[in-house]
Amino acid sequence: MSMIPRKDLLDIASLTNEEIEFVLANAVPFKDLFKRSVKKVPTLKGQTVLTLFYEPSTRTRSSFEVAANRLSADVTHFDIESSSVVKGESVLDTVETLESMRVDYIVVRHKQSGIPGFIAKNTRASVINAGDGWHAHPTQALLDAFTLREKFKDLRGARALIVGDIQHSRVARSTSLIFRRLGMHVAYLAPGSIMPRETPPEIPRFGNWDDAFAWKPDVIYLLRVQSERMDEPFFPSASEYHKNYGLTDARVEVLKERGLWLMHPGPVNRGVEITDQGMNYEKSLINQQVENGIAVRMSVLYWLKPGAIES
Amino acid sequence: MSMIPRKDLLDIASLTNEEIEFVLANAVPFKDLFKRSVKKVPTLKGQTVLTLFYEPSTRTRSSFEVAANRLSADVTHFDIESSSVVKGESVLDTVETLESMRVDYIVVRHKQSGIPGFIAKNTRASVINAGDGWHAHPTQALLDAFTLREKFKDLRGARALIVGDIQHSRVARSTSLIFRRLGMHVAYLAPGSIMPRETPPEIPRFGNWDDAFAWKPDVIYLLRVQSERMDEPFFPSASEYHKNYGLTDARVEVLKERGLWLMHPGPVNRGVEITDQGMNYEKSLINQQVENGIAVRMSVLYWLKPGAIES
Amino acid sequence: MSMIPRKDLLDIASLTNEEIEFVLANAVPFKDLFKRSVKKVPTLKGQTVLTLFYEPSTRTRSSFEVAANRLSADVTHFDIESSSVVKGESVLDTVETLESMRVDYIVVRHKQSGIPGFIAKNTRASVINAGDGWHAHPTQALLDAFTLREKFKDLRGARALIVGDIQHSRVARSTSLIFRRLGMHVAYLAPGSIMPRETPPEIPRFGNWDDAFAWKPDVIYLLRVQSERMDEPFFPSASEYHKNYGLTDARVEVLKERGLWLMHPGPVNRGVEITDQGMNYEKSLINQQVENGIAVRMSVLYWLKPGAIES
Numbered sequence: 001m002s003m004i005p006r007k008d009l010l011d012i013a014s015l016t017n018e019e020i021e022f023v024l025a026n027a028v029p030f031k032d033l034f035k036r037s038v039k040k041v042p043t044l045k046g047q048t049v050l051t052l053f054y055e056p057s058t059r060t061r062s063s064f065e066v067a068a069n070r071l072s073a074d075v076t077h078f079d080i081e082s083s084s085v086v087k088g089e090s091v092l093d094t095v096e097t098l099e100s101m102r103v104d105y106i107v108v109r110h111k112q113s114g115i116p117g118f119i120a121k122n123t124r125a126s127v128i129n130a131g132d133g134w135h136a137h138p139t140q141a142l143l144d145a146f147t148l149r150e151k152f153k154d155l156r157g158a159r160a161l162i163v164g165d166i167q168h169s170r171v172a173r174s175t176s177l178i179f180r181r182l183g184m185h186v187a188y189l190a191p192g193s194i195m196p197r198e199t200p201p202e203i204p205r206f207g208n209w210d211d212a213f214a215w216k217p218d219v220i221y222l223l224r225v226q227s228e229r230m231d232e233p234f235f236p237s238a239s240e241y242h243k244n245y246g247l248t249d250a251r252v253e254v255l256k257e258r259g260l261w262l263m264h265p266g267p268v269n270r271g272v273e274i275t276d277q278g279m280n281y282e283k284s285l286i287n288q289q290v291e292n293g294i295a296v297r298m299s300v301l302y303w304l305k306p307g308a309i310e311s
Numbered sequence: 312m313s314m315i316p317r318k319d320l321l322d323i324a325s326l327t328n329e330e331i332e333f334v335l336a337n338a339v340p341f342k343d344l345f346k347r348s349v350k351k352v353p354t355l356k357g358q359t360v361l362t363l364f365y366e367p368s369t370r371t372r373s374s375f376e377v378a379a380n381r382l383s384a385d386v387t388h389f390d391i392e393s394s395s396v397v398k399g400e401s402v403l404d405t406v407e408t409l410e411s412m413r414v415d416y417i418v419v420r421h422k423q424s425g426i427p428g429f430i431a432k433n434t435r436a437s438v439i440n441a442g443d444g445w446h447a448h449p450t451q452a453l454l455d456a457f458t459l460r461e462k463f464k465d466l467r468g469a470r471a472l473i474v475g476d477i478q479h480s481r482v483a484r485s486t487s488l489i490f491r492r493l494g495m496h497v498a499y500l501a502p503g504s505i506m507p508r509e510t511p512p513e514i515p516r517f518g519n520w521d522d523a524f525a526w527k528p529d530v531i532y533l534l535r536v537q538s539e540r541m542d543e544p545f546f547p548s549a550s551e552y553h554k555n556y557g558l559t560d561a562r563v564e565v566l567k568e569r570g571l572w573l574m575h576p577g578p579v580n581r582g583v584e585i586t587d588q589g590m591n592y593e594k595s596l597i598n599q600q601v602e603n604g605i606a607v608r609m610s611v612l613y614w615l616k617p618g619a620i621e622s
Numbered sequence: 623m624s625m626i627p628r629k630d631l632l633d634i635a636s637l638t639n640e641e642i643e644f645v646l647a648n649a650v651p652f653k654d655l656f657k658r659s660v661k662k663v664p665t666l667k668g669q670t671v672l673t674l675f676y677e678p679s680t681r682t683r684s685s686f687e688v689a690a691n692r693l694s695a696d697v698t699h700f701d702i703e704s705s706s707v708v709k710g711e712s713v714l715d716t717v718e719t720l721e722s723m724r725v726d727y728i729v730v731r732h733k734q735s736g737i738p739g740f741i742a743k744n745t746r747a748s749v750i751n752a753g754d755g756w757h758a759h760p761t762q763a764l765l766d767a768f769t770l771r772e773k774f775k776d777l778r779g780a781r782a783l784i785v786g787d788i789q790h791s792r793v794a795r796s797t798s799l800i801f802r803r804l805g806m807h808v809a810y811l812a813p814g815s816i817m818p819r820e821t822p823p824e825i826p827r828f829g830n831w832d833d834a835f836a837w838k839p840d841v842i843y844l845l846r847v848q849s850e851r852m853d854e855p856f857f858p859s860a861s862e863y864h865k866n867y868g869l870t871d872a873r874v875e876v877l878k879e880r881g882l883w884l885m886h887p888g889p890v891n892r893g894v895e896i897t898d899q900g901m902n903y904e905k906s907l908i909n910q911q912v913e914n915g916i917a918v919r920m921s922v923l924y925w926l927k928p929g930a931i932e933s
Binding site: 345349350351369370373374376377380381577578579581590597598599600601602604605 | 667668669670672696698700701702712715716718719721722723724725726
């Protein structure tokens with residue numbers, strides 16, 4: 001059982017089961033460190049982790065920064081908002097600059113799918129995709145899986161209902177994939193206009209909560225509504241979305257009765273995806289997702305090997 | 312003499328005399344470290360200090376950052392300018408995120424009074440108020456007191472005149488309080504429109520410098536004029552403010568003759584609160600306030616105990 | 623051979639040959655560290671390096687930050703974009719604040735020539751000029767020289783052609799100077815409107831590539847076209863610039879035939895200074911310039927002595 005050293009984490013699809021298992025298993029001792037008040041380990045001492053965010057994201061960036069600090073790495077921000085990208089400077093030129101600076105890890109977010117993979121091909125640094133367009137957000141998926149594994153003895157057969165803008169969500173894509181790789185059943189609930197045209201036949205698609213609840217989910221995974229999408233014609237208004245697809249207080253009651261787990265990648269739009277009362281639901285795992293994000297990202301940084309040859 | 316462990320620093324009013332004494336006394340050896348060229352101590356190694364600034368402030372943020380670095384803590388910025396606060400995401404949701412990330416200290420600035428206290432109730436992290444609305448700016452008050460204690464054998468009976476926009480100043484509020492707690496006499500000089508309606512009867516209120524000088528102050532503490540307030544009807548123009556309430560060259564002469572100390576929380580608006588010549592006044596403590604800010608903030612970080620139960 | 627301790631690096635002109643040699647020579651072992659996978663040395667442990675950028679620059683700032691981290695210094699950003707400079711707060715007041723915070727190094731960029739020198743006079747901290755107006759960019763010059771010294775056994779007699787907006791370029795100024803100090807010959811190629819009126823008589827000035835190539839350069843050093851300058855009447859359009867002064871594919875062929883080295887301070891405007899094909903030219907040193915920037919900046923930080931008296 002020797003894994004091939006892996007340089008990059010680009011998506012869930014390219015991971016072997018063994019690799020998923022490795023990352024999830026090693027996140028456990030990293031999480032335990034904090035319980036034992038060990039705040040910092042010297043694992044990545046002297047290594048440079050660079051964040052390259054073409055889209056701003058305080059939460060994800062901070063989560064990686066704290067994870068890297070706890071491994072004793074140095075963190076540098078090289079963030080380039082889309083609006084200020086220097087005309088004529090390609091992503092490739094930026095990557096060659098970073099490659100020349102010999103950074104060890106590049107954590108990248110970009111609105112265009114595939115950019116992290118393109119970067120990975122052009123650097124010896126380990127590239128971690130922190131979200132690219134509609135494509136993938138693999139560390140979110142890994143932390144989601146880790147969080148559920150703390151609650152289920154065996155994930156096989158567990159049923160997750162993913163709710164919201166499936167079509168445009170990299171979270172939906174990556175998290176669905178890892179849930180299914182771990183033996184779970186996945187279903188989608190979304191307005192027809194933002195339900196993908198083609199989905200795997202094993203994934204049931206629902207248009208309303210009654211049908212979705214009848215599928216008997218164990219976990220409700222709400223996607224974040226992107227407010228900038230609210231203006232688009234195929235998207236209902238915030239209040240209409242809430243009424244039809246949000247977790248209203250009445251629906252929270254169903255969760256309570258059945259004891260279902262609740263997840264959301266954050267930040268929540270209160271009153272849209274979920275009500276205030278829903279945020280206080282005792283089986284909500286939202287804060288545990290954030291907490292586990294640190295340990296899982298530590299595990300990913302620990303696992304990847306800068307300079308490894310991709311097979 | 313055992314102090315109850317304290318989790319948060321929210322304002323001066325809630326501190327015991329013993330706690331004020333503890334913070335001021337411990338700032339002395341922290342300041343001495345630099346004189347002895349010891350640049351860094353391992354006190355907070357592995358601890359995470361997070362800055363959460365809803366209002367930008369390069370100076371205060373940097374002062375906390377340098378203080379934390381010198382205690383070997385890791386510093387992460389999670390700054391959210393008011394303009395970009397995600398609609399629908401409450402402060403509570405942000406705090407729950409930070410709580411889940413298990414940061415140890417949250418240094419918070421917000422334009423609304425009371426937000427740091429609200430945050431403190433919802434996290435195990437130690438919360439330090441770096442300025443909330445008109446309410447409080449306790450580390451400024453502590454560094455002001457520390458700076459004067461270096462000049463006066465005994466602060467009891469010393470007289471400080473605070474000048475400017477008393478009404479809207481959290482600095483005025485916190486610094487007045489600590490000065491009086493340490494046995495000083497405090498008076499206010501301000502245009503009537505920005506003098507608070509109600510002040511403690513022990514604090515004389517003056518409308519012009521002649522009356523104020525007649526009170527025989529030992530220390531002149533100028534408040535910063537907020538330029539955004541210049542447009543408001545109850546505020547004179549910058550030049551009128553300077554003429555009536557600023558430290559003109561003629562008034563600097565009075566300070567010189569009497570040997571009075573001069574303070575200002577910075578940054579100074581030259582030509583408004585004070586002239587260029589006033590900035591060169593030899594008994595100005597403005598730069599010493601900045602320098603002492605590092606040692607006092609180190610002392611505060613050292614004193615607070617993340618996770619302590621508030622009594 | 624004892625050098626006088628130097629506090630600041632403001633420009634190339636004020637350096638002795640011995641100092642230039644010291645910085646270039648010490649950059650070699652710093653570069654070697656990485657080859658030997660030593661990522662970090664404790665040289666500046668506990669020292670504070672503060673960046674004070676009045677103009678944004680992700681690349682230069684990151685290069686200094688990584689260099690400082692690798693010397694185990696703490697890095698704090700105190701960046702003030704021109705637009706947000708507080709009205710009434712002078713550079714001097716900011717410097718007095720930093721001086722009071724007892725930072726050890728200030729890395730400063732400002733659009734106005736001479737500001738770093740002004741700052742240096744008012745602080746005990748070591749000031750490193752990271753670019754001031756049209757004046758100087760000495761660490762760029764040092765890394766350029768270092769990069770060429772890796773390629774030439776002896777720089778004396780080597781010939782560098784500098785191409786572009788000579789008039790407004792601090793890079794042209796500093797890099798010309800160091801090249802000539804190291805015994806190289808330098809020539810300029812530029813549109814007449816942006817060729818300086820007065821240049822040293824030893825520097826030939828060309829108006830077209832044919833004449834410039836006839837001078838038999840060994841190194842082609844392209845300057846970055848500042849896009850904001852494109853609107854000015856004395857500057858040709860981007861496409862006209864490219865046609866007349868850029869490195870077209872035909873001119874790249876000349877470089878190939880003759881085996882000339884190619885340099886650029888970055889970031890490149892593809893299609894303006896250079897074509898895509900030119901970027902792939904095998905004797906391009908552009909990425910090596912970036913890489914060497916880290917080692918050279920480490921060497922500069924190592925060399926300067928905060929608190930030293932300037933002679």
